[in-house]
Amino acid sequence: MTRRVRWGILGAGNIAKTFVADLLAQGLEVAAVGSRDAAKAAAFAAQFSIPASHGSYEDLVADPHVDVVYIATPQTLHAEQALLAIGAGKPVLVEKSFTSTAAEAERVVAAARAKGVFAMEAMWTRFLPTADAIGDALERGAIGELVSFTSSHFQNLDVSPRSRHGDPSLGGGVMADLGVYGISMASQLLGPATSILVDGEASDLGVDLAASVLMRHGAGRSSATLTRMDAPGSNRAAIVGTDGWIDIDAVFYASTSFTVYDGGRPQRELLRFDRPQHVGRGMQFQALEVERCLHAGELESPRMPLDESVAIMAVLDEVRASITAQAASL
Structure with missing residues (x-):
């Protein structure tokens, strides 16, 4: 991937707003946002001048203008939504904690490795x-x-x-x-x-x-x-x-x-x-690491390895x- 990385935001809550504000301040590109509430997604997109909004997570991960998905929902939904993005072949950054349980984390990691798709826990610190x-x-x-x-x-x-x-x-x-x-x-x-x-x-x-x-x-x-x-x-x-x-x-x-x-x-x-x-808060630095990995063809970050996320x-x-x-x- 040599062109600019385009982010898709899955979820339109407060942590998503912080993440997007930091990305835009850094000059990174946000292409779309998705929520189960279409009006909420549209309002989020308008607030941050994001080109596209979607009323379902399925539509977000299927968007051809989205290169990588950031999951910003409660932990109980992380595994399901990470698997959705991975299934669509989209690299994924999953807000911490990575999942609800270690068993769920193992499923996400196994799916990412089987599909050959990048995945990382968003331990921004x-x-x-x-x-x-x-x-x-x-x-x-x-x-x-x-x-x-x-x-x-x-x-x-x-x-x-x-x-x-x-x-x-x-x-x-x-x-x-x-x-x-x-x-x-x-x-x-x-x-x-x-x-x-x-x-x-x-x-x-x-x-x-x-x-x-x-x-x-x-x-x-x-x-x-x-x-x-x-x-x-x-x-x-x-x-x-x-x-x-x-x-x-x-x-x-x-x-x-x-x-x-x-x-x-x-x-x-x-x-x-x-x-x-x-x-901003500093959430752009993890996004920069994701983009570095994608440009380098790396399927996980050496600074936040998937096996360590499972162990945590x-x-x-x-x-x-x-x-x-x-x-x-x-």
Whole structure:
């Protein structure tokens, strides 16, 4: 693919608006939007001056002017819609969390590989300039061998049964929306989890509201992910090595600042990285990676491998199952 990549947006909610605004500000092309509500799709297209709108997802993925599909619906629909796009031969970027379960993720990955179609989870934080700068510091050995990663992600959200966050039919739950950031970053830095210890809380409908997740990652490495969606918090993180550590400022998974310290007594500040300046939230960087992969003929991104997305979903499955079991025993 040598010409400009044309995006199709599947879903017309708030996250889709943020994504499209960032793409357009970056100069990327959005060709069409699709929704089950034709009027909603048309209004979305008018808001962003998108050439085409569709009143069904089937029509969107069949649009010959769409080269790649971004799925921006609730997690419970991700697998079905990713399979729809893949079946139409369209590369797909699936909003995090990748699917509802690891089994669904495996189905999507198997279909993409069988069809020879690109697929990627939209873990946008991995592609930000802040993430690149942290990666550069780690590659230079600024803090020695990695030992641990800790993150705190708290938000005071509407968790009522009628809200998206509190409704199990819409994929509600803290792990799918908030906790996945810490779990994914721990996986990226330390490798797959080898054991998991969980404590948490669930709503009366069985939706996970809070979780404390301790994981071992092999080679003596460990991570701690603390998250809840009914209270505010600091939303910071730290990466610890044998020779120092990195304090990541709030909000740790977004475009933010960080400080690298050595392990001396007293500690010395080795590097201060200020919050990068770019347009929007920063969702365009993952889109740029998708376009790079498509131009290079790559079927998945080495920065967000499909097998890792499946493994992360398996962790979320285990965490939620543990919280559900704890709640049932009370």
